[in-house]
Amino acid sequence: MTSASTAPEFWSVADTARKIAAGELTAERLVEAMLARIANLDRELGAFLETDGDGAREAAREIDRKRTAGEPLGPLAGVPISLKDMLVTKGVTTTAGSKILEGWVPPFDATVVERLRAAGAVLLGKVNCDEFGMGSSTERSAYKKTRNPWDPSRVPGGSSGGSSASVAAGLCAASLGTDTGGSIRQPAAFCGVVGLKPTYGRVSRWGVVAFASSLDQVGPLTRTVADAALVLQAIAGHDPRDATSLTAPVPSFSEGLAAGVQGLKVGLPKEYFEGAIEDDVRAALDRTIAALRDQGATFVELSLPHTSLALPAYYLVAPAEASSNLARYDGVRFGKRAEASDLLDLYRKTRGAGFGPEVKRRIMLGTYALRSGYYDAYYKKAQQIRTLIKRDFDAAFGQCDVLLTPTTPTAAYRFDAKQTPLDMYLGDVFTLACNLAGLPGLSVPCGLSRDGLPIGAQLLGRPLDEVTLLRTGAAIEAAVGLGARRPSGIGGIS
Amino acid sequence: MAALTRKEVEEIALLARLHLESDEIDRMQHELGAILEHFAVIAGTDTTDVPPMTHAVPMDMPLRADEVQPSLPVEEALRGAPKKDGNLIVVPAIIPGAE
Numbered sequence A: 001m002t003s004a005s006t007a008p009e010f011w012s013v014a015d016t017a018r019k020i021a022a023g024e025l026t027a028e029r030l031v032e033a034m035l036a037r038i039a040n041l042d043r044e045l046g047a048f049l050e051t052d053g054d055g056a057r058e059a060a061r062e063i064d065r066k067r068t069a070g071e072p073l074g075p076l077a078g079v080p081i082s083l084k085d086m087l088v089t090k091g092v093t094t095t096a097g098s099k100i101l102e103g104w105v106p107p108f109d110a111t112v113v114e115r116l117r118a119a120g121a122v123l124l125g126k127v128n129c130d131e132f133g134m135g136s137s138t139e140r141s142a143y144k145k146t147r148n149p150w151d152p153s154r155v156p157g158g159s160s161g162g163s164s165a166s167v168a169a170g171l172c173a174a175s176l177g178t179d180t181g182g183s184i185r186q187p188a189a190f191c192g193v194v195g196l197k198p199t200y201g202r203v204s205r206w207g208v209v210a211f212a213s214s215l216d217q218v219g220p221l222t223r224t225v226a227d228a229a230l231v232l233q234a235i236a237g238h239d240p241r242d243a244t245s246l247t248a249p250v251p252s253f254s255e256g257l258a259a260g261v262q263g264l265k266v267g268l269p270k271e272y273f274e275g276a277i278e279d280d281v282r283a284a285l286d287r288t289i290a291a292l293r294d295q296g297a298t299f300v301e302l303s304l305p306h307t308s309l310a311l312p313a314y315y316l317v318a319p320a321e322a323s324s325n326l327a328r329y330d331g332v333r334f335g336k337r338a339e340a341s342d343l344l345d346l347y348r349k350t351r352g353a354g355f356g357p358e359v360k361r362r363i364m365l366g367t368y369a370l371r372s373g374y375y376d377a378y379y380k381k382a383q384q385i386r387t388l389i390k391r392d393f394d395a396a397f398g399q400c401d402v403l404l405t406p407t408t409p410t411a412a413y414r415f416d417a418k419q420t421p422l423d424m425y426l427g428d429v430f431t432l433a434c435n436l437a438g439l440p441g442l443s444v445p446c447g448l449s450r451d452g453l454p455i456g457a458q459l460l461g462r463p464l465d466e467v468t469l470l471r472t473g474a475a476i477e478a479a480v481g482l483g484a485r486r487p488s489g490i491g492g493i494s
Numbered sequence B: 001m002a003a004l005t006r007k008e009v010e011e012i013a014l015l016a017r018l019h020l021e022s023d024e025i026d027r028m029q030h031e032l033g034a035i036l037e038h039f040a041v042i043a044g045t046d047t048t049d050v051p052p053m054t055h056a057v058p059m060d061m062p063l064r065a066d067e068v069q070p071s072l073p074v075e076e077a078l079r080g081a082p083k084k085d086g087n088l089i090v091v092p093a094i095i096p097g098a099e
Helices: A013-021 A027-045 A053-069 A111-118 A161-168 A185-191 A225-235 A279-294 A307-328 A343-354 A357-370 A376-396 A421-426 A432-437 A466-480 B006-015 B022-044
Strands: A048-051 A080-084 A122-127 A174-179 A194-197 A217-222 A265-269 A298-302 A402-406 A441-448 A454-461
Touching (some): A013 A027, A013 A225, A027 A048, A027 A053, A027 A080, A048 A161, A080 A161, A111 A122, A111 A225, A122 A161, A161 A174, A161 A217, A174 A194, A174 A225, A185 A194, A185 A441, A225 A441, A225 A466, A265 A279, A279 A298, A279 A402, A279 A441, A279 A454, A279 A466, A307 A357, A307 A376, A307 A421, A307 A432, A357 B006, A376 A432, A376 B022, A402 A466, A421 B022
Parallel strands (some): A080 A174, A265 A298
Antiparallel strands (some): A048 A122, A174 A217, A194 A217, A194 A441, A402 A454, A441 A454
16 A cells, blocks of 8 residues: 555555655755654654664665765665664664673673665664563653553553554554564554564564574564565565574565465464454454455454463563573673672672663563473473464465464553553463464555454464465555554644 | 462572572462462473474574675774673673682
8 A cells, every 4th residue: 555645654564665766856965854754743742763764764865875976775765764773873872672791881782783874775863662672562661651642541552662653653654573472463452553563583583682592583564565665675585694584585575565365375373353352352353353344355254272371381481592592791791780799699789780670570580480490391392382382383284275363352551451461471372373373464454443442353374474464464455544644643644 | 370489499590590589489389389380280281292482473594695794993893891801791700619
């Protein structure tokens, strides 16, 4: 879908690159307009932790120079993009939303950042997230509150809440987030944008601040499905620096996007339609199903019997991996250091002062699950359940091409609505299994609630089959998407 | 299963190299207990002969030639170190009282 808006802040990725390449607008003028817009709106929105005005202007001038000189431009030439602060950026402060990394300026770029630069993207800066990606509302950032552009009294989702808010509010054309248990798809659903978690291994994790290494993936948040395809194209593919990166060939994600869903078999896993789902979410999914059926898709109801075990398995596996990964934040080689009399004391005080409550909780939970004598009962058991969940999906994809579910049980909730850690974890119930099984997952807007809040439909696909997700997502977007509707919760957004 | 003692919380915090204040220990005891209680459901799941899954996608450890590759200059690599002396990172005494 191309953008109907004439205002450059809501241009699609494809339109922006085309207009810049055609010289309709210089990259420099566009970046100045975006930086002015951020300065104007982000004090209230709170999406950005740091803007890189100098770096963005320099990149934009280089695009304009190349165009004037007749040199080839990359596919994302001049496209303004924000980056979740989990992605390491050379010369630009990277904190992962944590005080323990306050002021850390990395000496290198993550592979995905290198690839965006090579494609001509203009990187505007770093956006807010829950500390180390651990949270579902961005309320666990050590720095600031990010608001939902549709209703500033509500959360933008998380952990990639700065990404979803910045894209929805037109402060950038696209953002890169990370997704360990739903952290791209859930905020995308809450802010009415498209969020894609690629197949595990599709995108390099090199230079991504590690949370849970067997689950983490980087992916795009965009305003359209076609834009998600374009950004994924720029970042996907093997990277020798990431041993878990796949060597599978990368298809064209944009080709066949408009091919429709005639003959597509869509699975409806009953476990994802039971229980405490808001009426408005259920109604939006019903309309989505009806729209796809009208376009020639067929539906099969099926069961993923181990679904209820995904949450406990995830919240043992992910914290166990996190407790190991976060051992590197010890105050020795980089980051904050507390004053201490001996080395053990230095570790304990640095980590005690530098990590926030949710990160401490997960490190404790993970350390408990990995502890000698408890390993078999918790960590190993959770890994075995992971196998059962993967087998459920394998069986389901014998009966259908793609699975359709709600992304979240509710639309965006108000700040401080989740009173206990467990309440917060339960909100992730529909997004976790995808990561445990390593599948690709897409959240696409499928309407608004009666309160005017966006609702997301989630598509889960076979490993490496992002193409079918994007094609199905494009059909949903065309039929029941938000169209030209924009959030109006933050002053000046139109 | 579940309920954690205060002593257990302190032991885990030591293993995790985390200093926790007294009120944090109380809160952690309560919160971790509630979480583990909720997770007790996994104990009742039959996983006989089910292999544990360590990675989403089966993969062999890739090998590469053992060759020198370009790397960060020492000065760049040490730029973020909180305390250094020339090309060295300075830490407090590893064995207490040895300094």
